[in-house]
Amino acid sequence: MKIAVVDDVAADRNPIYARLIERGIDAVEISLNADVEKVADDIEQIDPDCVLLDFVLTESRRVRFRSHVLARALRDRALDGGRPMPVVLYSSAPKFKQFYDTDQTSHELYDYRFDKEQMQGDLDGALCILRELRRAYNVFIEAGSDRAGLIKALECPAGIVLDNRMGHRFAGSGSYPVGELVGYCVREIIEQPHPLVDEKLLAARLGVELNESSRALIAKLPQEAVYRGVCCRAFERWWWQVVDEFLFGLSGEPFRAIFAPERVELLQKKLLVNGLVAASPIQEKYQTTFWSVCEGYQRPVDINDAFVASNSSTEAWHDRRYLSIDAALRGVGEERSVFVDASDEARFAEVKDLLGA
Amino acid sequence: MGRATELRRLAEFLDRRRLADNPNELHKAAAMILSSATESMYSYRFDSVFFNIDEPRHPIPRGVKGVRAELRVLVEGVLDDGADDQFTNLNVNIVLSGNTTAGKAMFSWHLDRDDGQSKSNELHPRYHFQHAGREMRAQEEDWGLSLLLDSPRLMHPPLDGLLAVDFVLGAYLAKRYQSECLRDPTYVNMISKAQRRSWTGFAKAIASFVDADADWHNRCFPYWPQTLPRSGG
Numbered sequence: 001m002k003i004a005v006v007d008d009v010a011a012d013r014n015p016i017y018a019r020l021i022e023r024g025i026d027a028v029e030i031s032l033n034a035d036v037e038k039v040a041d042d043i044e045q046i047d048p049d050c051v052l053l054d055f056v057l058t059e060s061r062r063v064r065f066r067s068h069v070l071a072r073a074l075r076d077r078a079l080d081g082g083r084p085m086p087v088v089l090y091s092s093a094p095k096f097k098q099f100y101d102t103d104q105t106s107h108e109l110y111d112y113r114f115d116k117e118q119m120q121g122d123l124d125g126a127l128c129i130l131r132e133l134r135r136a137y138n139v140f141i142e143a144g145s146d147r148a149g150l151i152k153a154l155e156c157p158a159g160i161v162l163d164n165r166m167g168h169r170f171a172g173s174g175s176y177p178v179g180e181l182v183g184y185c186v187r188e189i190i191e192q193p194h195p196l197v198d199e200k201l202l203a204a205r206l207g208v209e210l211n212e213s214s215r216a217l218i219a220k221l222p223q224e225a226v227y228r229g230v231c232c233r234a235f236e237r238w239w240w241q242v243v244d245e246f247l248f249g250l251s252g253e254p255f256r257a258i259f260a261p262e263r264v265e266l267l268q269k270k271l272l273v274n275g276l277v278a279a280s281p282i283q284e285k286y287q288t289t290f291w292s293v294c295e296g297y298q299r300p301v302d303i304n305d306a307f308v309a310s311n312s313s314t315e316a317w318h319d320r321r322y323l324s325i326d327a328a329l330r331g332v333g334e335e336r337s338v339f340v341d342a343s344d345e346a347r348f349a350e351v352k353d354l355l356g357a
Numbered sequence: 358m359g360r361a362t363e364l365r366r367l368a369e370f371l372d373r374r375r376l377a378d379n380p381n382e383l384h385k386a387a388a389m390i391l392s393s394a395t396e397s398m399y400s401y402r403f404d405s406v407f408f409n410i411d412e413p414r415h416p417i418p419r420g421v422k423g424v425r426a427e428l429r430v431l432v433e434g435v436l437d438d439g440a441d442d443q444f445t446n447l448n449v450n451i452v453l454s455g456n457t458t459a460g461k462a463m464f465s466w467h468l469d470r471d472d473g474q475s476k477s478n479e480l481h482p483r484y485h486f487q488h489a490g491r492e493m494r495a496q497e498e499d500w501g502l503s504l505l506l507d508s509p510r511l512m513h514p515p516l517d518g519l520l521a522v523d524f525v526l527g528a529y530l531a532k533r534y535q536s537e538c539l540r541d542p543t544y545v546n547m548i549s550k551a552q553r554r555s556w557t558g559f560a561k562a563i564a565s566f567v568d569a570d571a572d573w574h575n576r577c578f579p580y581w582p583q584t585l586p587r588s589g590g
Binding site (some may be wrong): 305 | 411427545
């Protein structure tokens with residue numbers, strides 16, 4: 001795999017670059033140049049599988065543009081017939097917070113973003129994501145970059161009817177930039193709750209603590225529930241509709257209404273998995289009819305004990321994200337810019353006023 | 358208009374008017390109909406549709422804040438608008454919750470379809486409302502001096518997803534229900550159609566109480582089990 005690395009830190013002082021080389025990755029350092037088009041030329045010339053782009057390129061004072069300008073230039077070249085390639089941002093958490101989170105107009109330019117520290121901590125995982133992004137580009141180049149191609153690339157199991165609003169923006173005639181479709185897949189489908197769920201949300205809805213036994217339980221879910229579409233090797237996900245039907249078949253009633261200890265008892269009995277531990281609530285008095293994950297504590301929560309979180313998607317066909325009442329009152333999550341969403345602010349104000357927080 | 362389309366239209370209405378939080382669940386239910394319907398049957402379920410009750414009337418406990426109702430619905434029905442009983446399984450749960458300085462306050466209502474197989478002796482109208490239920494079990498130490506027994510099952514017309522939403526709006530968001538829902542012809546048409554479909558058989562069964570033929574009690578009794586046969590038919 002060939003990766004073009006654009007960073008204002010020279011390669012010999014860049015630990016991530018060094019580790020990529022150690023892993024046998026064909027990482028190519030791109031020299032910074034004041035002319036953004038020249039940098040884009042250099043990238044195109046080496047024809048990489050993907051571009052790893054440092055966020056704040058201006059610190060060395062060698063250039064006057066931020067990564068957005070270069071990313072836009074690369075996207076434009078793909079629109080003009082160049083080879084589309086994944087553009088992935090990497091930077092430190094404080095820089096993301098200061099410059100990226102506050103500039104949402106730029107988000108769609110990137111296929112993914114890595115925190116440099118996390119990337120170093122799990123380089124294999126990061127490389128898997130980069131490979132899968134490249135593969136996703138290839139899939140859309142072959143399958144067609146429109147809504148039909150998007151639905152096909154998701155490899156949705158038979159019997160699932162996807163919301164007709166999903167990918168609606170790609171439903172017009174003609175094809176769309178491949179980068180937009182891949183970015184949409186990652187940001188709006190893989191990283192959001194519903195129609196896919198990640199392991200943490202799945203465990204919460206099963207009512208179990210995540211451990212070896214719960215992973216054995218998850219392995220016993222129907223195979224059709226496992227997401228096998230684009231980027232599936234990098235992101236473990238499950239089709240909630242398939243899991244939901246399966247659980248309904250086991251229990252004869254919606255799982256939402258069943259308390260966690262009863263869910264565990266039922267799952268152990270029906271699926272012959274031992275050692276499951278019912279998830280415990282954030283506060284003793286909270287219901288264990290868990291249906292979401294508190295964005296503050298990252299623990300299972302019943303939606304009745306939570307407010308809508310500000311990091312919920314704006315797409316109506318996603319499930320909301322939630323912040324437990326306790327986390328909201330204590331400001332847990334604020335350091336990650338997670339607050340109570342404006343749509344639930346009035347109720348939060350009432351509760352906050354009542355509880356004197 | 359098919360049942361899936363009706364649910365989507367209702368979701369759009371609730372969303373547009375900001376009457377409920379999470380109306381997307383109705384879109385998911387619509388997708389469930391499309392993926393599960395056979396020639397004669399359909400089913401769907403949804404939960405986590407929330408209605409904020411901004412002005413709760415006569416609340417107990419008095420200082421409760423942030424009151425809302427969660428609606429959970431399960432419908433299994435027949436695709437025959439002429440059938441007297443439109444459902445084979447029905448479950449509507451309305452879970453009320455609010456916050457107090459002593460913790461969360463809760464209550465719930467549920468509407469069931471009784472298939473006549475219950476072994477308990479209590480009267481089970483085919484469609485009945487009952488308060489409390491499993492949602493309240495976690496609160497079992499927190500009822501103060503209230504005395505709760507297995508509550509009577511109160512006869513009520515069946516509620517599908519649309520009618521359940523209408524019920525919650527009418528019961529708990531009464532002002533907005535009167536001023537926004539009942540003045541919107543699209544909403545009224547949609548609910549009225551669901552009522553005709555779901556309630557005609559129920560109304561006929563109840564009305565058979567005044568019939569004079571010998572079979573009236575067989576038609577009436579499942580829905581209204583308090584009725585007793587009359588001597589001479």
